[in-house]
Amino acid sequence: MPRFVIDPREFADQRVLVTGGTKGAGQAIVRRLSAAGAVTVAVARSAIPVDSTPGLFVQADLCTPEGAVTVVRTVKDKLGGIDILVHNLGGSSAPGGGFAALTDELWQEELSLNLLGAVRLDRALIPAMIERGRGVVLHISSIQRRLPLPDSTIAYAAAKAALSTYSKALSKELGPKGVRVNSIAPGWIRTTAAEALVQRIAEHSGTDEAAARQSIMDALGGIPIGRPSWPEEVAELVAFLASARAASIHGSEYTIDGGTIPTV
Ligand SMILES: NC(=O)c1ccc[n+]([C@@H]2O[C@H](COP(=O)([O-])OP(=O)(O)OC[C@H]3O[C@@H](n4cnc5c(N)ncnc54)[C@H](OP(=O)(O)O)[C@@H]3O)[C@@H](O)[C@H]2O)c1
Known part of the structure; x- marks a missing residue:
């Protein structure tokens, strides 16, 4: 596992929300930003694992509108708002069998997990960033939005394509208001x-x-x-894009896939 030099004050006093922040890349992002001084909030459905250490943990199902309301209410009550929003939530549990196996329910599940969870939190938390005239929003997409795999991840790939396109559209609206928006497309982590x-x-x-x-x-x-890629490498890219070092990077998608995407 790689180790990186971390400035323990880089994110001092920054309030960071990481969806899906208890496992995988999300857990690494929480650790990385906490180590850099951020006040981190992790969201997941199950109880927090013993090796996770966010400043605040919110147990909620972000595939539902009620879950988003719980998260927004908790962060407003406990922290007053969020400065950096990392939409790491995502994944796929669709069965194999290609397009014909994908029922309306399965499509809805993939869209809720990979797109709507982010859309709802953005709608609730970004207005306060606009009022302050600053903020950072990062959406974790996937290389599958450009390199869809057949059989079991058609809906996941389509939902991530929607997330990346939504992220770009959001950047056009928010850039003039001081809120930076970017997306990250990992390959296999x-x-x-x-x-x-x-x-x-x-x-x-x-x-x-x-x-x-x-x-x-x-x-x-x-x-x-x-x-x-190691989860810590994805977390390092998140830390860079969330930081003032990336102040002029906006409306972009960064791929982190060890070269998997075969074209420019
Ligand atoms: N892993 C890869 O190879 C890969 C490749 C490309 C892109 N990505 C993307 O990178 C991101 C992170 O992936 P990962 O593989 O690191 O994820 P992961 O290990 O599967 O972890 C998912 C996290 O999300 C939480 N979660 C799942 N469903 C939730 C829900 N409905 N409401 C709230 N929390 C929920 C999980 O906790 P609970 O289960 O307790 O809710 C967990 O903390 C995702 O957006 C994924 O699509 C991953």
Whole structure:
């Protein structure tokens, strides 16, 4: 796992909300920004894992309008507002079987998780950023919005495409008002869940973890650097884009995929 030099004061007094901030990339983002002095808020459905250390944890289902209301009310009551909003929430649980297996319910679930959860929180929390004339919004998309995989992630890829397009549109509206908006498109990230998938593939196919990992990379068309990204590397990019060092970066999408996307 990579280690980076962190300025412990870079985000001092900044209030940061990270959706899905208890596992995978979200947990790494919370750790990275907390270590840099931010007051972090993590949101997830399950109780907080013992190794997670946000300043504040809100238990809510962000696929529902009620979950968004709970989060907004809690951060306004406890912190007065949010300066940096990291929409890390996302994923897919759709079954295999291609387009025909995707019912209206499954489409709705993928859109709620990967698009509407962010849209609702933005609508509630950005007006206060506009009033203050400053703020940062980051949407975690996916390379699948440009490189959709067939079989089980069609709806996920389409929802992430919508998220990236929404993020760009939002940047045009908010840039003149002092709020910076960008998105990040990761490729394969080496999360705990991804490692569990590697183990399942190895057990199912009777190979070892290296072969299973290679089979996932092959399905992606190869990863030129030969490995997935670490969650800490995604968190480092988030920290950069959220910081004053990126003050003129706005309306962009940064890809972090070890070269997986094969075109310019
Ligand atoms: N992993 C990858 O290879 C990869 C690749 C490209 C893009 N991405 C994107 O990167 C982001 C992070 O992915 P990840 O793999 O690190 O995620 P992850 O390990 O699956 O963690 C997901 C987080 O979101 C929370 N969560 C899930 N559903 C929720 C809901 N309805 N309401 C509130 N919280 C919820 C989870 O906690 P609970 O389960 O307790 O709710 C957990 O904290 C996602 O947007 C994903 O699409 C990931």
